[in-house]
Amino acid sequence: MTAPRPVVALVGRPNVGKSTLFNRLAGRRVAIVEDVPGVTRDRNYADVIWEGRAVSVVDTGGFEPESRDRLMSQVREQAQLAVDEASAVVLVVDGRDGLTALDRNVADLLRRAGKPLFVAVNKVDTARTEEDVPLAEFYGLGFGEVHAVSAEHGRGVSGLVDAIVEKLALPPLPPAPEEADEPQEVSEAERPVGDIRLAIVGRPNVGKSTFVNALLGEERFVVSDVPGTTRDAIDSLVAHKGRRFVVTDTAGIRRKRSIAQKVESFSVVRAMKAMDQAEVVACLLDATEAGVEQDARLLGLVAEKGKALVIVVNKWDIAEREGATQDWYRKELTKRLPFVGFAPMLFVSAKERRGVHRVLEKAARLVEQYRARFPTPQLNELLEALQDEHPAPIARGRRVKLYYVAQVAYAPPTFVIQANHPDGLTDHYRRYIENRFRAAFGLEVPMRLVFKERQHRARPRRPRE
Template sequence: MKPLVAIVGRPNVGKSTLFNRLIGRRIALVEDQPGVTRDRHYADAAWGGRAFTFIDTGGFVPGEKDSLLKQVREQAQLAVEECDVIIFVTDGREGVTGADEAVAKYLRKSGKPVIVAVNKLDTTSGQMQSLTADFYKMGLGEVHAMSAEHGLGVPGLFDEVVEKLPPKEEGEDAEAPPDDGIIRVAIIGRPNVGKSTLVNAILKEKRVVASEIPGTTRDPIDSPLTYKDRKLLLTDTAGIRRKKTIAHQIEKYSVIAALKVMERSDVAVLLMDATEPAVDQDAKLAGLAEERGRALVIVVNKWDLIDADQRRQEAFRESLRHSLKFVGYAPIIFTSALTGSKVEKVMDAAVELAEQFRFRAPTPQLNRLLEYMVDNHPAPIVRSKPLRLYYITQVTSAPPTFALTCNHPEGVPDMYKRYITNQLRKTFDLRVPIRLVFRERPGQAKRAARKRPSHQGKH
C-alpha cells in the first residue's frame, strides 16, 4: 500500500490549488464521468524514488455545528487518522488565525508528522522568513514557505514529505497485484449493505462478524478460499481501521479503507443496498475502482426485500447504468447475501473479470483492428492536420493498457479515445478498465526539426 499524505487546513487557504500543483494536473469537477461525485479527493504522485497518495480534504472547521461543514470536518479528521504524513496549509498573507490554532491543537494530538505549508507567499526568500516566523509558535515543527499558485517552494515541500514518510515496505510501489495465480477480491461498499454477510455466504461459514450496527468490521479481513479450482483471497473492507476518536463516529466514510485494499486487489466487488441504491458514496467507490484500474462487479444486495418481478429488475439495472455510466462496462448482479441467492454468480463474475484483467492481445490482431477503426471512423483533424494512427500494441495488463503511435499524441480528442476503447472492448469482450497511451513515432521530433529550416528557407 502506498503511504497516504493528507492535505488539511481551514477553508480558502489554497489546499486544492496545492493538491493540483503536487499531482501535476488539475482535478476539479469530474468532466467526463457524470455521477462520480462532485469532486475527487485522491491522487497518486511520486518523488525521490517514493510513490504515495495525496488526500485533499475540505476546509477544516473545528467544532463546526452546521451539518455539512461538520461532515467536511469529519472527513478531514478521518484523513488525518488514516494518513502517514500531514501537510497543514495556512495563509501567509493573513498570518496565524484562531482557526489555524484550533486545527494545530488537533494535529498535535494526532501524533502524526506534520509539515506546516505557509501558502500564498510569492515574495523574496528574505521576506518569506519574516512572514513565516509566527507559524513556528503553533508548535508543529517544520514550517515551509511557498506559493501553490506559482509553484514556488513545491520541490522543497516534496522533499520534506518524502523525508517524513515511513520506511519503504516490500511491494509498496507495485501498480498491479502480484501475478501469483491468486485472484484478489476486495469487497467494498457503504456500511450496513451486507459485506460481511456476503463474505460468510461465499465461504459458507461465519468467518466475519456480521451485524446491523454500521462499522462492525474494524480491520480489513483476508479470507482465502478455493472456488472451482481457482485460489482466491477475499478481503472484507467493511470498516475504517479504528485509531483514536473520530473513526467510530463516521463509519459511513468507507473510501479510505476501500482505497487501501484496492491497491492490492484484482477485482472490486461493490456491494449496494437494493433499498437505497446509487447514493453519492456508491458512485464515489465505483469511480475509485475505475481510477485505480481495478475490475469491478456491481452487486445489488438485499434483493429479497424488494417485491420485484423481472421487469422491475431490468428497470433497476437501467437506472444503475445511467447513474454509474462511467463504469457502464461492469456487470451488475442482484443477490441476497442473507439467503445465499445468486452468490455464486458474484464469484463466477469475479473469476471471469480477473482473467480479463490480465488479458493479453496478439499484436497482429490489434493492428488489424486499428486499420478497421480508422477505415470505419476516420481520425479527426488535429492542428489543421489529419490525426494519423500508425500502429498499436499492448504494453501491459492488469489493467489492459494499449499504446498507440500517432503524429499528434497530445491532441487526440476524448471522443475518439472513447471510440477506440469501445472497439477494444467489443472485439476482445473486455468488461474491465482499459488504459490508452498515445506516443509519437521514434525520431518524429528530429524529422520535424530537419524540415523546419528548409521550410523557412523558401520564404
Template sequence: MSFTLAIVGRPNVGKSTLFNRLVGKRLALVDDQPGVTRDLREGAARLGDLRFTVIDTAGLEEATDESLQGRMRKLTERAVDMADVCLFMIDARVGITPTDEVFAEILRKRSKHVILAANKGEGSAADAGVLEAYGLGLGEPVRLSAEHGEGLNDLYSQLMPLADAFEEKAKEAENEAPELDVDVGEEDEDAPRPITDAKPLQIAVVGRPNAGKSTLINQILGEERLLTGPEAGITRDAISVRRDWDGVPMRIFDTAGMRKKAKVQEKLEKMSVSDGLRAVEFAEVVVVLLDAAIPFEQQDLRIADLAEREGRAVVVAVNKWDIEEDRQGKLKMLREEFTRLLPQLRGAPLVTVSAKTGRGLDRLHAAILKAYAVWNRRVSTAQLNRWLAGMLEQHPPPAPQGRRIKLRYMTQAKTRPPGFVVMCSHPDKMPDSYSRYLVNGLRDDFDMPGTPIRLHMRGQSDKNPYKGKRKVNAGALTKHLGKGPRKG
C-alpha cells in the same frame, strides 16, 4: 506463523497503536477518540526473531445485549477463543478501573495464556498504575509505550517461551501429516497469474454505507467474522480476510461505506474512506455493491468510475434481492440503467445477490473469476494487426486539415488491465471518438466485456531519410570518377 496473539482491553488504551508497531505498518486506524476499532484485524507481526499473527480487537465494553457495543464485545470474545495468547492491555496513566477487573476475570476463565501489559507507561505518571496492575492477579505487568516503542524487549521475553512451546507442537503435527504429490505442470507466460495460497486473488467490496458489504462477506466466509447491524457506517477499517471460496484462494477486503465527499466532515470518516480507497488500489477485482431499493445513485456511479479509472476488473452486484417483488422488471431496468449510466464498463458482469440468505453467491463467484480472466486477457500481435486492417477498412481514420492519419501497426503492451499501443502519424490529432471506436471493437471482437482497456496512440515519423538529398545520375557519377586508372 508460530502462534496467534490477540490484543484486548478497554477502548482507547492503545491496542491499535501496538498492533501497527508489531506489523510495522499503519494498517489500523488510530485516533484519540475511544471506540475507533470495531472489527477484528489480523496482521503478520514481527518482534525480534519471533514471527506470529496478531489480532487487533474492539475495546471491551460491559454491554452484553444486541446493541452495537454488545455485538463488538461478542466479536472480541471470539478473538480471545481463537488466539493462542491474549495480551491484556490497561492504561497505566488511568490505573485499574472496575471494567478492567471484570475483564481480567473473564480472561482468566477463557484464555490459557494471558500476558498483562501496562501501556502508556513512559514517565513517572504511570508508576502508580503499573503497581495497581499487580492486583489483577495476572502476574507481573509488562511496562509498555506502544507509541514510542518502549518495553518491547520485556514483551519479547514473555512471548519467547510460549513461542517455543507452540513451535514444538506444530512440528509434531507436521510429522504426522501425510505427504501430498502435486503435479504443478508447465507455466505459460501469457497465462493469467496463477491463484495460489501464497498469492490469493485480491477482491475489494465497495459501496455506499449500509449496502450490506460486511453481511455479504460474512455469508461468503460462512461465519460472523465481521461486525454487522442495521446502523449505517459500522465498518471503519478496510479489513482483509482470507478464504478458499469454492476451491479458489481469495483475500477479500471489506471497506467502509463511501458517502458523498461534501458529507464527509469528521476526521475519522475521512480516514475510513481513505483506507477503503487504498484497498481498491491493491485489489485485482472490485465488487461494487448496490442496494436494490436505490441502485445507481450518484455515489454508486462515482465509486464504479473510480474502480475503472484505477484499472481494476469490476463486478457490479445488486444486494437485497430477496425483498424485491417484481424481479424480472427490476432486472431489465437495472441492465438498461447500467448500460446508460456506466458506458465505460459496458459488458461488465451484473449479478443479483442476497447477502442475508446467500442466494446468488455462486453467480457472484463465477462473475469474479470471469472478470479476472478478462482482466488478464492477452492478444497476439498478428491477430491485432489483422483486426486493425479490418477496422480501418470498415471505418477509415479522419483526415484533419486534409491529411489522413495513418495507423501502421498495433501491439499489446501489458495486461492487468489490457493495454494496447497503436503506432500512427499525428497521434495528437486523433479524435477521442475514433479511439472509442477501436476500444469498443476490441471489447466485442476479443471478448473483453467490462474490463478497463487502455489504448495509447504513439507517433512514428514518416520522414524519408533520403528526402531532399540531391539525386545523382549513374552516368554522371561514372564520368566524374573516370573510367579507369589514370595513365602515368
C-alpha cells in the same frame, strides 16, 4: 497490482488555506476553495507525482479540538481518521494571524500521532510579508523546520514537498521505457499470477459485511443496520472451485456533507488502498436506491484506477417483491452509469445468500481477461479489418492511418497503436476502436488504448557516382 502510496495529510484549523495548498499540490482545482471557515467538510484525495516520487495528499476539514458544534465535531473526526492513516502530517497555519491557541491545541494532538510532522506557514506571499511573520513562534512548536509558503502563488511549496519526500525516503518510480520505432510487447514472464485479490466496496448500509459473511459461510464481521459499522479493511482467504481469493471488506463511503453519528465515520484511505491492491473490485449497490450520486462517484474512482469491476446489485429480494425485473434494472443503471457500461452486473441477495458465489465465479473470469496476453498478429489483423469497415477520419488533409498495434502491459490490458496523425483521431473513432476490441475478445474489463505517432526512419541517401 499497484502498491499503496504513502499518505500526506494536510491538517489545521479552519480558513488557513489547506484546500488551496491541496489544489496547488494536486496541480488542478479539486477542492472547493472559499474564504469562509469550514467550507471543506469531507476529506479530499489526490495522487501526486513529485520529482519521480508518488504520494497521496489528503485535504481535511478544519480541525477544532475544543469545538462542541456537531458539524465541527464531524470534521474533527474526519481529520483524525486522515491523521491515523497518514505517513506524514502537515500542520497548516496562517502566517498573518501568528500562532494561535487553537494552533497549539491542534499541534498537541498531532504530536500524539507519532508521525513525521511539518509546519506550513501559509499566506506568506512575498519576501516582505515573510519579514513581518513571527516564524520563531512556529519553531517553538518543536516540529523541526518551518516552511513559509504561499499556497495561492506557489511560493515555498516545492521546498516543503522536497522535505516531506526526503523524510519519507520515498523510492523513485521506475523509469519510463525508452521510445522505440515499434512498441515493446509484453512477455509471458511478466504475466501476473497468484491468488485473486477481490475488494468489496460500496457506500454504507448496502450490505457489504452481510455479503462477505455469505461468501465465507460464517459470521466473520459485525453486521448492523447502522451505516458505517465496518471501520477497517479486513482480508480473508476464500477458496471456490479450485481458485483462491483474497477478499477485502472495506469501510463504507457515505454521502458527502451528511451529518452523521460517530459510528458512520469511515476511512476512504483504506478503501483506496484496498482498490490499489485489488485486481477485481465488487461494487455493491442497494437495489432499492441504486445508481445514485454516491454510487457514481465510487464507480468513477474504480474506473479511474483501471480495476476489473463487478457491479453487484444487492437486496434483490426486496426489489423482486416490488415487481422489478433484471432487464429493466440493467437498462436503467446503464443509462445512469454509462462510463462503466463494459462491466458485468449481477443481482444477489446477501441476506438470503442467493447468487453470492456467482460474484467469485465472475471475478475469476474477469481476472483471466485482466491478466490475458493478446497475440500481436491477431491484434493487427483486427486493426486492419476495423479500418476497412470504418476508415479513420481525415486530418491535415490526409486520412489518419493506423499502422501497428501491440500489447504493452497487463492488468489492465494496455495497447499502443501507431498512427501517422494520432491527434486527428476523434473521440468517436477512439470509442469505435475500443468497442471493436471489446467485441473481438469478449472483454468485460477496463482496457487502455495509447495512440502514438509513428517515428519515420530517415532513408539512406545513395552515394554520388
